[in-house]
Amino acid sequence: MKMNFEKLSLRIQQTSDYLRTNAVKAVNMHITLRNWLTGFYIVEFEQHGSDRAEYGVKLLENLAKRISVKGLTAPELSRCRQFYQRYPQIHALLEKDLKSFLPDVFFEDFIIENHSLSILGSATQEFYGSFQEGGQSHLYGLFQSVSYSHFTELIKIGDSSKRRFYELLILETQPTVKELKRQIDSLTYERIGLSQNHQHSFAEVLRSIAPQDIQDMVKSHYFFEFLNLAQPKLIEENELESALIEHLQQFMLELGNGFCYEARQKRLLIGGEYYFVDLVFYHRILKCHVLVELKTENAKHEHIGQLKAYLSFYSKNIRAGSDNPPVGILLVTSQNKTLVEYAIGDSDLEIFVSQYQLQLPDKAELRAFIEKELRKEK
Structure with a gap:
């Protein structure tokens, strides 16, 4: 094999990076499996342990003291139990994909009888059944891709369809735990439910997690349910603006990754008169100012x-030399797409008209979309 110094250093670097990455994945998978098995053993003992009555509500505290395993405190043991209860279908992975992780002696205790699943309720049993019919590969993909910390966020979600949506999001984007929490907190699942085109809206979400250009930064639909407005149809523009500022953290989550708040009612002196921009942000990833105008009515050309x-x-007087051109987002209650197309069609400015909603949508229609997307992961 012919090799020079550059090839030598490159090959060592590539080998090191590859094996280190795989070592991290292996550790993550073993920790995830350990915690699921721990949850399984706890549930089995609570249901069928010969001396379970002696421990009662103090079981987890006594167990944490007895095993003395670093990290497995009583609260963490409780989380392991919840992990098993949310994901009983991992049993199928142990019979197939994960069997090499454990010596055969462990499988003498690991036989899930029908009574084990009966304690989980009809909804979970139904979910388990659908998993057995074709969803196994996507869960193994999660095992290979993410840490147990991702699962701790997923098990907080009681709605199985919603949980499967975020499983799909993880498989598509490999987000950090912080980014996954941001997507859950900003109600990404519910927002897609508002869209008439779930496929398009989901693609927008995937791009927004790591925006590469201006189009990735702006959403077609924004969701402000966190404002909890009693009479959303009667709200005035200044009231909406004040409510968003009062809930700035949630608003920033909804806007997406990279937004930094700069000003409210930014004053501009144009031709001897003062004008005011509702909200101004700076996007740290795309290096540009973002001007947001709020309207409590349909989009109009004015x-x-x-x-x-x-x-x-802004472009002429405020934009710094290293900045990209500013971007404008007009938030309205409803779009007139034809009007918008004509109004911005001849402009070289980055202008987007997006619709916002103040209430949660009906989630039922999302289920078929999620199942369809998960089948693509197989």
Whole structure:
């Protein structure tokens, strides 16, 4: 094999990176499996242990003291139990994909009889059944891809369809735990439920997790249910703006990754008159200002014209030399897509018109979409 110094150093670096990555994956998979098995053993003991009555509600505290395993405190043992109860279908992985992880002697205790699943309720049994029919591969993909910390976020979700949606999101994007929490907290699942085109909206979410360009940064639909407005149809623009600022953290989560708050009612002196931009942000990833105008009505051409003027002023007078051109987002209650197309069609400015919603959608129609996408992962 012919080799020079550059090839030598490159080959060692590649080998090291590959094996280190696989070592981390292996550790993550073993920890995840350990915690699931721990949950399984606890549930089995609570249901069928010969001396279970002696421990009662103190079981986990006594168990944590007895085993003295670092990290397996009583609260963590409780989380392991919940992990098993949320994912009983991992049993199928142990019979097939994960069997090499354990010596055969462990499988003498690991036989899930019908009584073990009966304690989980009809909804979980139904979910377990659908998993057995064709969802096994996607769960093994989760085992290979993420840490147990990701599962601790997933097991908090009681709705099985919603949980499967975030499983799909993990498989598609490999998010950090922090990013996964951000997607859950910003109600990504519910927001997609508002869309008439779930496939398109889901693609938008995937791009927004790591935006590469301006189009990735802006969503077609924004969801402000966290405002808890009693009469959303009667709200005025200044009230909506104030409510969003009062809930700035949730609002920032909804806007997406990379937004930094800069100003409210930013004053611009244009031709001797003062004008005010509702909200101004700076996007740290795409290096540009983002001007947001809020309207509690349908999109109108004068709204777009106003935003055009603000963007032109910002680009000429405020934009720093290293910044990209500013972006404008007009948030309205409803889009007139034809009007919007004509109003921004001849502009060289980055203007987007997005719809916002103040209430949660009906989630039922999402289930078929999620199942369809998960089947693609097989």
